[in-house]
Amino acid sequence: MENLSNKAVTRRNWLGAIGKVSLGTGLVALTSNAVGFEHKQVKSTGNDIGARIYNIRDFGAKGDGKTLDTAAIQSAIDTCNKEQGGTVLVPAGIFVIGTVELKSNVTLHIATQGKLLGSADGKQYHASAAIPLDGGWTMGDGNVGLIFAANAENITIEGNGTIDGQGAQFRSDTKGVLPPAGITGNHRPYHLLFYQCKNLTVRDISLINSAYHSVRVCMCSYVKLEGLYIRGKVIHNNDGFHFIGSTYVHVSNCDVQCQDDACALFGSCKFVTVSDCSFSTRWSVFRFGGGEAENIAVSNCLIYETYGCPIKMRCSPGSRFENISFSNLVMRDVTGPISIGLGNVQSSSENGKMATPGIIRNISFNNIHATVVKPVPLRDSEFASKYNPGEEFSCVVLNGVDKGFLEHISFDDVHITFPGGGTAEQAAVRDVPKVAGEYYQIGVPPAYGMYARNVRGLTLHNVRFTMASPDLRPALILDNTDDVAINGFSAQGQKSAESLLRFINSRDVLVSGMRLLTPVTNLLQAEGKECNNIKIDGGDISKAGKALVLASGALAQAVRIKD
Template identity: 85%
Template sequence: MTDQDNKAISRRNWLGAMGKVSLGTGLIAVTSHTFGAGRLPQVKATGNDMGARVYNIRDFGAKGDGKALDTAALQTAIDTCNKEQGGTVLVPAGVFVIGTVELKSNVTLHIAAQGKLLGSADGRQYHASDAIPLDIGWTMNDGNVGLIFAANAENITIEGNGIIDGQGAQFRSDTKGVLPPAGITGNHRPYHLLFYQCKNLTVRDISLINSAYHSVRVCLCSYVKMEGLYIRGKVIHNNDGFHFIGSTYVHVSNCDVQSQDDACALFGSCKFVTVSDCSFSTRWSVFRFGGGEAENIMVSNCLIYETYGCPIKMRCSPGSRFENITFSNLVMKDVTGPISIGLGTAKSSVNKVTDTPGIIRNISFNNIQATVVKPVPLRGSEFASKYNPGEIFSCITLNAMNDVYLENISFNNVDVTFPGGGTAEHASVRDVPKVAGEYYQIGIPPAYGMYARNVRGLTLHNIRFAMTSPDMRPALILDNVQDATVNGLSAQGQKNAESLLRFINTQDILVTALRVLTPVTNLLQAEGSTCANIKIEGGDISKAGKALVVTSGASTQAIRLRE
């Protein structure tokens, strides 16, 4: 070996030197021993990396053995990162058991691919956040406990390909009145992630497994991104996926959610929201709206499957307003419902004072393919569900009442196959309960395809209703509907049923390009003395034995039929 070779620095020695990183600074600790005395001066920390350092929780005492409690180590790492102008708190490979932890401003919590934060099964390890009130205006005192929470923070991120496991089954008791193994229940249970009045919030790429409550609860936050999340929660009755309350500029994309309760609830004044390219399955609803002023919301390019509680459900009580909301490019496979909009006159638990009527207007549904089924046990759920008659026999429901109307509701390019099974007794119902709570509370709807009551400005364009077994109910019922256009409706009917269509006290209706797909006894049954200006023009109604039946004071003069 030559002198020149002796003086050379080997690649192995160089990599060894590069691997010596100063804790908390990220700077390479270059020593005279590494390169030979006097070869290079020692590099000193200059603070140039403030706000970009990596804080490994093992360096703060975390064990990661799945047994030791690592809450304090994780919290200390977060506090240090926050104090030093932010950076990344790293959860490396290992299983780290934690209780309640607070995430703070300018901190990115990165969970490595083989890292797991495991919620403690001991309920004493969780505590409420004093900064998060129980009543924020649109919720029902749903608790303020988080496994990880942030309040009044900004520029926070949770990311990585790791896992947050809430051990939710430990918080469920199968015996009423008996505490679960964790020792806490109800609103004392922790959410996976709880955020309150945060700005610039991002959660991406992580797996959220078996929460003790909702997986992601976002309250009064702005500029929120939820990207690439994998959520699984079917171990407790109210395992929601996302629960947004009064939040703005919210964007959800590329998420896969299987939940026991609402998969993506939007309560309160949620505005400027997009949900796209996601898949959902749940026992209850996917998109659930309740209270407040929800507006400027777009849901697109989503797959909804095995959902046995109505994929799209809106409940608007006095003092609330839902406006400018669009659903487009949705596939619904094996669902009940599938769409229910209710505008009620009774005060709700979130709007207890006002008598101002609620408002629902400018809602559209575009390019939707749905297969409706009778509900079955939810796959993967750890307990059985009971189903109501209105869930077993369901349809698209637009339901307002008294002097309150839905306004400007449109359906374009919608194809739905229903399971059938409705009887003549189901079809005979005229006194549909005037309630706008859960969609099944009106009982078994008298239509198999769509029941619309108290709607002004209804548009149905290129709609197809089919059934997999006989159903004696009409395909479409318009009850006290004003100003409706039905263009290109194709529907199956039943030979011995009353009619394919039923219009009750309905005015200013234009039906064009109607196609009767199977033989029916009667095309249209008009009921009520206020029916007026109903026109049916064009299409193929050759399979209808009789075009028109009028009852309950309706007049043939109110209907004009032109083939």
């Protein structure tokens, strides 16, 4: 038998062969011979098309933090797009750029030590002709992006790197004087701007100091925003996320600290989920305005140091908000904390005809625990904020105006501690301004816990209101409400306050299983001739000196109280 020992592939020969293999662009073939392996380069067959990596340094990018690398990164993106897609790699380094357009089938990967640094020269930014500004309030906030995409699909921005917008260079501390960047207003660039894109993903990157909103998503569908770290407190309207008319949007595992709305939803946003995120801002977190917002779920979020109302809905004539759920939220050190306003139905449309009344219905709040405070300066903000009286004294507000009614609003397992400090003069207010703009525009609300006006189908189950310091306002005011069910309601009051509850011209109200946490002089003050079929049934109201007080024409037979 032939001796095969000379042809055997030893471990040493195998490792030696592997050591000779280079990781170039070509394919490597290994063949056996008498002494081990030899390798040779094989010409690419094109099997990797659509999956190639385009390193921006290969296109001339310097990454020295000084050289303008806009042309290099744009060239890499254009080439990647032309060759049916792939990954554009931003390696370690600081790459200064102006406006860059992301295109279909391109993944922009920013390496851990890679940074895209927005130029401090405003001349390096330009508007996108593909993004219109004629959409009224929905699109009229500018069309300039540091990175933008329009009418694109299958695009991704990812990696553990950073995009820094140098937003402070776009802020002027003197009115009428241009900032260092030389541009202001709607000419400023967003971090990321997307218009009519499909299959959009942004994940795991850091977005720092935007000159405007950080992530603006307009008329897009199938959007995933995951694991983003957003910091922007250098300019007054540093929004975190700003969605306009977008569908099938999913936001998760993000950490947002910003100066303006943290997660704004304008226009007809539908099929949206936001989960497992944390937010802090000077203004609102979840801000709804106009359009038809429906089928939206917000869950498992932490909201802290938010001095401008965590959940704020403004439904103008012609708009509709429906089937929206907020659950499993922790709010710590916030103002607000929830404000829903239904606008004036008398408003006219542009052609002079009466506008269609807005609709708000089927909104639920479940398992929410909140600590409300008086506002203080926002931590790490580069400028001071001023506060209105309605922000310093805030509560849950459900505010229908004129003939507009909010419908089917529910609160289940909601526990809120309020700061207190309300006076008898504030409690005495009956003429609450009929405006549904910013939550503070009604002034200081006459209730410390909840003020509900023009609500039909209101449910409160296991709701608890407490105060950190004495407050002479009622815990709960119902003003022109219908079909109200309150079960397991617990609240603190004050002996020197007028009453714990105030029901004004309200009908078909059932209060059951109520518990007074502190002694009060009067449990309920019913006001107005339209009060009817109000029942308080069971619970522990023994700490009330008097169960019922009638005022402003309310009739005794309209209220029935059973211990």
